[in-house]
Amino acid sequence: MGTVDSKDGTTITYTRYGSGPAVVLVDGALAAQEFGPNKALAEALSSRYTVYTYDRRGRGGSGDNRPVDVEREFEDLDAVIGLGAEPVMLYGISSGGGLILDWLLSGRSARKVALYEVPFVVDDTRPPLPADxxxxxxxxxxxxxxxxxxxxxxxxxxxxxxxxxxxxxxxxxxxxxxxxxxxxxxxxxxxAEFQRGRELPTARWAGLDLPVTIIVGSKSPAWIRNANAALAAAIPGAEHRILPGQTHLVKAAALAPALIEFYG
Known part of the structure; x- marks a missing residue:
C-alpha cells in the first residue's frame, strides 16, 4: 500500500496492481480495500492494466477531515487518478458509481467509465426511500x-x-x-435524490461525452435492473450490459472479462 495527499491534506491510502493502461476502482457504501469486492477485481484485471484501489476518506487507512463535503471526495479521486501517467479509466460499484457520475458532472473527465448497479429507484418495483x-x-x-x-x-x-x-x-x-x-x-x-421512485432527469447527464458502460447482474432485483437500464438510456451513447447469474455481490471472475472487453 501507498499513500497520497488529497488537496485538503487528508491522507488517502491506495494499492497499485499490475501494469498497463491505468484503471481506478471506486468502492460503494461501507466497503474498503480490505473489506469489499474491488480487491479481487483488481487482481483479476492486473495482468492487463495498472489498477488502483483506494480507501475512500474515513475508511481503512485513509483520514477524514470534516465536515462532510463531496467535493473533498472528488479531490481524493483526483489524487489517486494523478498517480497514473495517462488519462485513466474508472470503475464504480453501487454508490461508488454515483460518486463517479457526480465527479463527471463537476467538470472532470476520464478516458472510459464503467458502472455496476448504481442503486437508483425509478419505478414502483420497490418502495422508495422514506421522505425523511x-x-x-x-x-x-x-x-x-x-x-x-x-x-x-x-x-x-x-x-x-x-x-x-x-x-x-x-x-x-x-x-x-x-x-x-x-x-x-x-x-x-x-x-438519495434518485431513490424516490421517479423517472430519472435525463437532461442531467445529457452533456457527458465519453464512453460509458452500465452493467447489472441478471439475478439482481428488478428495481435495480430497471434503474440501470434507465440510467444507460439517459447517458448519450452508453452501453447497457447484463451479466448472467450475477447479483449486486458480483464475482470478479464474471465482471473482469466484461470490463476488459470495454476498456480494450
Missing amino acids: YVEHLNSLLAQGKSGAAIKYFMRQGVRLPALMVAAFPFFPGWSHLKTVAPTMAYDIQYV
Whole structure:
C-alpha cells in the first residue's frame, strides 16, 4: 500500500496492481480495500492494466477531515487518478458509481467509465426511500448510533429482509461496518435524490461525452435492473450490459472479462 495527499491534506491510502493502461476502482457504501469486492477485481484485471484501489476518506487507512463535503471526495479521486501517467479509466460499484457520475458532472473527465448497479429507484418495483430518510440517517450518525444507522441503511436503503438485518451484529464484518458507518453521510448524497421512485432527469447527464458502460447482474432485483437500464438510456451513447447469474455481490471472475472487453 501507498499513500497520497488529497488537496485538503487528508491522507488517502491506495494499492497499485499490475501494469498497463491505468484503471481506478471506486468502492460503494461501507466497503474498503480490505473489506469489499474491488480487491479481487483488481487482481483479476492486473495482468492487463495498472489498477488502483483506494480507501475512500474515513475508511481503512485513509483520514477524514470534516465536515462532510463531496467535493473533498472528488479531490481524493483526483489524487489517486494523478498517480497514473495517462488519462485513466474508472470503475464504480453501487454508490461508488454515483460518486463517479457526480465527479463527471463537476467538470472532470476520464478516458472510459464503467458502472455496476448504481442503486437508483425509478419505478414502483420497490418502495422508495422514506421522505425523511436522509435526515434520519444523518441524525443517527450524528448521535454516534453507528449500529442503528447501519441497520436503517440496510433495511430502508438496500431493502434487505428484516431478519437478515437483525442478524448483522453477529456477522464477522460488523466491527468494520460500525467503524466506517459515518462515511454513509457521503454515499447518500450521491444516490438519495434518485431513490424516490421517479423517472430519472435525463437532461442531467445529457452533456457527458465519453464512453460509458452500465452493467447489472441478471439475478439482481428488478428495481435495480430497471434503474440501470434507465440510467444507460439517459447517458448519450452508453452501453447497457447484463451479466448472467450475477447479483449486486458480483464475482470478479464474471465482471473482469466484461470490463476488459470495454476498456480494450
